[in-house]
Amino acid sequence: MKLLSHPILLEHGLESHPESPKRLQAVLEAIEKSPYHNLLDLSISRRATIDELELVHTKDYIDRVLSGGHLDSEMEITAETVEAALVAVGLGLELLEQKRDGFLLVRPPGHHAEPSMGMGYCLFNNIAIAAKKAIQIGYERICVIDFDVHFANGTQKALEGDSRILLMDIHQENLYPQGFGAASIVLPAESGDREYLELFEAVIKPKVRRFCPELVLVSAGFDAHESDPHGNMHLTTEGFGKLAKGLSELAPQLILFLEGGYNDYFLARNVLETVRQLCLLRL
Ligand SMILES: [Zn+2]
Structure with a gap:
């Protein structure tokens, strides 16, 4: 079990932005003060190559990101943003190549990034590129599960229709971005631990067991x-821990990607509880 992150990921974005560097800073500080600090590796700066980005994204869109400017009214693409985005993808590919379990403590997040368009604070789709790369290097059955509260429009567009990938996207109905895809599992607002854990037992667990994946990738928002x-x-911190435990029991190899979470204090607590549960089973 490894926790990968890198200081360059803190260089992108503004403290006044909702997806600010303070989010990841809070997570890293909590890990560093925890019993899991020795799992954290900040030394790897593997960048995704253009060929790897093209597993999901169009050449025109990649060129647009790499040349900088404004993605939309909310995100400016600086040189540091480009570096962070390339490393956020690259660290996932690193764990895949090492055939390790792990949690990518990365930003910018990825699951809203579509093949030809970034949105929702996301530039490149970290998890979708990892799924495509896994197929390229020989995995035959991959499960991708997204429990971020928002619709994973980008991941669905990138991965839908590939029978080697089972995608399940649990999200709140009528939240950003509007719409849903074939992989959507929609929960009404105000759902909590009971609803999520019942859904896990009744839907997620049997589907994953039937599919029998070699690798489970999780968009952990x-x-x-x-x-x-x-x-x-x-959902409570304890609820996230129970979800992590359930996912861990299902997966021969498990890699989580940090997506959303906008209360810095509880984001750190929730990540820590997730790591604690994963370590009970997979250290
Ligand atoms: Zn989200």
């Missing part, structure tokens, strides 16, 4: 937490 300003759900 923590904005369904009861404290989060962007969602309207009531």
Whole structure:
């Protein structure tokens, strides 16, 4: 079990932005003060190559990101943003190549990034590129599970239709971005631990067991937490821990990617509880 992150990921974005460097800073400080500090590796700066980005994204879109400017009214692409985005993808590929379990403590997040368009604070789709890369290097059955409170529009566009990939995207109905895809599992606002854990037992677990994946990739967003300003759900820190335990029991190899979570204090607590549960089973 490894926790990968890198200081360059803190160089992108503004402290006044909702997806600010303070989020990841809070997570890293909590890990460094915890019993899991020796799992954290900040030394690897593997960058995704253009060929790897093209596993999901169009050449025109990649060129647009790499040349900088404004993605939209909310995100400026600086040189540091480009570096952070390339490393955020690259660290996932690093764990894949090492055939390790792990949690990518990265930003910018990825699951809203579509093949030809970034949005929702996301530039490149970290998890979708990892899934495509896994197929390229010989994995035959991959499960991708997204429990961020928002619809994973980008991941669905990138991965839908590939029978080697089972995608399940749990998200709150009528939240950003509007719409849903074939992989959507929609929960009403105000759902909490009971609803999420029942869904896990009744839907996620049997589907994953039937599919029998070699690798489970998880978009781990923590904005369904009861404290989060962007969602309207009531998951608790203990609830996230139970979800992590359940996922861990299902996966021969498990790699999590940090997505959303906008209450810095609880984001750090939720990541720490997730790591604690994963370490009970997979250290
Ligand atoms: Zn989110």
